[in-house]
Amino acid sequence: MASVAEDAPSPALRAHRGHLPDYSFRALAILAAGTIVALIVLVGAVLYSGSRLSIHKFGWHFLVSSRWDPVTEIFGALPYIYGTFMSSMIALVIAVPLGVATALFLTEMAPTRIRQPVVTVIEMLASVPSVIFGLWGIFVMIPWLRDHLFQWLRAGFGWLPLFSGPIYGVSMLAAGIVVAIMILPIITSVSREILRSVPNLQREAAYALGATHWEVIRIAVLGYARRGIFGAAILGLGRALGETMAVTMVIGNNPEISRSLFAPGYTLASVVASEFNEASSPMHLSALMEVGLVLLGTTILVNVAAQVLLRTLTGSGNRKIA
Amino acid sequence: MKKILSFLALAALSATAASAQMLINGAGSTFAAPLYQKWFSEYAKVDPSVRFNYQAIGSGGGKKQITSETVDFGGTDGPMSDAELAAAPRTLWHIPTAAGAVVVSYNLPGDPALKLDGPTLADIFLGKVTKWNDAEIAGQNAGVALPDMDIVVVHRSDGSGTTYIFSDYLSNVSPDWKAKVGTGTAVQWPAGLGGKGNAGVAGQIKQSTGAVGYIELAYAKENHLPFADLKNAAGNYITPTTDSVVAALAGATIPDDFRFSMVNAPGDKAYPIAGATWMLVYQQQKDHDKGEKMVQFLKWAYTNGQKLGAAMDYAPLPDAVQTRVLDRIGQIKY
Numbered sequence: 001m002a003s004v005a006e007d008a009p010s011p012a013l014r015a016h017r018g019h020l021p022d023y024s025f026r027a028l029a030i031l032a033a034g035t036i037v038a039l040i041v042l043v044g045a046v047l048y049s050g051s052r053l054s055i056h057k058f059g060w061h062f063l064v065s066s067r068w069d070p071v072t073e074i075f076g077a078l079p080y081i082y083g084t085f086m087s088s089m090i091a092l093v094i095a096v097p098l099g100v101a102t103a104l105f106l107t108e109m110a111p112t113r114i115r116q117p118v119v120t121v122i123e124m125l126a127s128v129p130s131v132i133f134g135l136w137g138i139f140v141m142i143p144w145l146r147d148h149l150f151q152w153l154r155a156g157f158g159w160l161p162l163f164s165g166p167i168y169g170v171s172m173l174a175a176g177i178v179v180a181i182m183i184l185p186i187i188t189s190v191s192r193e194i195l196r197s198v199p200n201l202q203r204e205a206a207y208a209l210g211a212t213h214w215e216v217i218r219i220a221v222l223g224y225a226r227r228g229i230f231g232a233a234i235l236g237l238g239r240a241l242g243e244t245m246a247v248t249m250v251i252g253n254n255p256e257i258s259r260s261l262f263a264p265g266y267t268l269a270s271v272v273a274s275e276f277n278e279a280s281s282p283m284h285l286s287a288l289m290e291v292g293l294v295l296l297g298t299t300i301l302v303n304v305a306a307q308v309l310l311r312t313l314t315g316s317g318n319r320k321i322a
Numbered sequence: 323m324k325k326i327l328s329f330l331a332l333a334a335l336s337a338t339a340a341s342a343q344m345l346i347n348g349a350g351s352t353f354a355a356p357l358y359q360k361w362f363s364e365y366a367k368v369d370p371s372v373r374f375n376y377q378a379i380g381s382g383g384g385k386k387q388i389t390s391e392t393v394d395f396g397g398t399d400g401p402m403s404d405a406e407l408a409a410a411p412r413t414l415w416h417i418p419t420a421a422g423a424v425v426v427s428y429n430l431p432g433d434p435a436l437k438l439d440g441p442t443l444a445d446i447f448l449g450k451v452t453k454w455n456d457a458e459i460a461g462q463n464a465g466v467a468l469p470d471m472d473i474v475v476v477h478r479s480d481g482s483g484t485t486y487i488f489s490d491y492l493s494n495v496s497p498d499w500k501a502k503v504g505t506g507t508a509v510q511w512p513a514g515l516g517g518k519g520n521a522g523v524a525g526q527i528k529q530s531t532g533a534v535g536y537i538e539l540a541y542a543k544e545n546h547l548p549f550a551d552l553k554n555a556a557g558n559y560i561t562p563t564t565d566s567v568v569a570a571l572a573g574a575t576i577p578d579d580f581r582f583s584m585v586n587a588p589g590d591k592a593y594p595i596a597g598a599t600w601m602l603v604y605q606q607q608k609d610h611d612k613g614e615k616m617v618q619f620l621k622w623a624y625t626n627g628q629k630l631g632a633a634m635d636y637a638p639l640p641d642a643v644q645t646r647v648l649d650r651i652g653q654i655k656y
Contacts, residue, residue, distance in 0.1 A: 071504040270479075
């Protein structure tokens with residue numbers, strides 16, 4: 001076995017020697033990878049060319065202005081950027097602890113017999129279409145939020161500006177909750193894979209040093225898996241940024257920036273879904289394309305920032321125990 | 323063997339060719355969609371050789387598609403502006419098909435019957451009047467116990483012909499609205515929540531106590547939502563019905579190109595927030611056969627189809643207008 005590994009020439013060398021299957025497979029793989037990259041570049045290029053009219057007219061003001069007026073054709077996307085950011089953050093704050101805790105339960109504490117059924121149920125959550133979540137949100141979640149949860153929050157925390165103002169039901173917080181439910185499966189399953197890959201040696205070493213069950217989880221397991229769980233959170237954030245239908249049905253569709261989580265809001269994806277169909281003037285269309293470009297840019301920026309953060313915080317390879 | 327196969331293939335091909343119906347495509351207004359679908363299914367009994375396909379993608383979409391000629395006719399609740407018409411490759415005509423009412427629905431405990439006038443409505447939607455028991459509303463509704471509740475304004479989040487008609491009316495009756503917001507299929511709403519489609523707005527009104535919003539008459543009836551009597555230009559409070567829309571149509575001035583606004587129409591019994599819906603067709607049809615079939619259908623719609631609309635809460639056009647429209651249809655060349 002070892003001798004075969006030592007003798008086998010590199011794929012490039014073998015291709016050069018004319019080994020056709022290797023050569024053609026290499027070409028196919030390069031083509032596949034290249035197509036994906038080309039697709040992303042193409043989407044960006046089309047969005048850019050479609051939004052040139054709007055970029056030329058508004059420039060940077062588009063990103064900092066709050067006025068979206070299709071009648072006088074003055075457009076500014078700040079409320080949408082804020083809305084996308086806020087709803088995604090709320091969703092992460094809810095979904096990451098829940099997801100990681102579920103993953104921990106499944107890998108560390110659950111009896112083996114119930115692990116697979118629970119995993120299956122969680123994966124089923126991922127297969128529910130976005131629109132169904134929106135419908136459920138409108139008919140089941142919103143009335144309950146309006147009559148119960150939001151009332152409790154106001155009763156207990158009403159002195160905070162976060163929970164001030166009138167309660168409509170449709171709100172930024174409602175959107176955050178719906179998106180949290182939708183990104184929960186992906187965070188849970190990726191975290192579970194990460195936690196499963198923690199070598200048992202780590203746990204045993206911690207036990208040997210006298211750690212309690214929680215300390216073992218905190219120090220050995222979570223410490224080792226920190227980077228992977230961060231990656232899971234970024235995956236969830238990526239999905240949260242782009243969620244359209246469910247958000248547009250529960251967020252209230254009001255392009256205002258408000259301190260209160262009870263106030264309605266609007267996201268980049270929602271405004272495109274709401275207005276693109278009927279927009280007929282070139283400037284309106286161009287502004288919507290620019291909103292799409294901003295969304296694409298935000299997603300790319302978030303992913304890049306996450307990569308950079310990962311590298312600086314945890315370094316490459318295995319991490320140190322906290 | 324080969325001979326049998328080729329014969330079968332030929333037979334199959336010719337069979338499909340013989341049974342192939344002509345397909346005429348249209349797209350646009352959601353308001354008119356139920357009416358057009360009814361017309362198409364009835365017309366299929368009259369002339370089975372032609373089939374119509376209509377996609378309710380909204381008035382803006384209808385205007386876009388007919389301008390780029392991806393469909394054979396468009397449907398819109400807001401007439402095309404001169405600039406939009408200039409962008410079309412050939413002369414594009416507006417053919418009015420029906421009219422409908424936009425009603426102001428609300429959700430108040432006890433479902434009281436409310437009377438409102440234009441300026442008050444504008445102030446509500448501008449966010450100036452914020453409570454139901456405000457003097458402006460109470461002044462017109464003596465005897466109705468109005469609660470001390472916040473008004474929750476609901477409007478459309480998507481672009482729509484209904485918004486066009488409603489904002490057109492508010493621009494007509496309130497100089498403040500005209501200056502601050504204006505008319506359009508999508509506007510910058512000073513206040514309120516956005517719902518998607520007539521259904522979204524109706525749902526939002528139903529769910530929020532103290533809500534007020536504007537929807538098509540058919541949706542209000544379907545959802546059993548109460549709607550307000552509005553004060554018209556003659557000073558009378560009118561309940562929105564098909565008859566009151568017909569009265570508004572009678573009072574409207576309709577120019578030769580059939581682009582008109584009928585909000586705040588004169589007439590004692592006219593309902594003030596009403597609008598027409600149009601089919602957009604080219605004067606010169608590209609395809610001779612399709613053009614011929616389309617003209618035959620339009621003529622049928624104006625002679626037999628108008629009655630069908632009345633049963634579905636669409637107001638038929640007055641006879642004088644019908645004659646003029648039939649003249650115009652006769653001028654379509656193919």
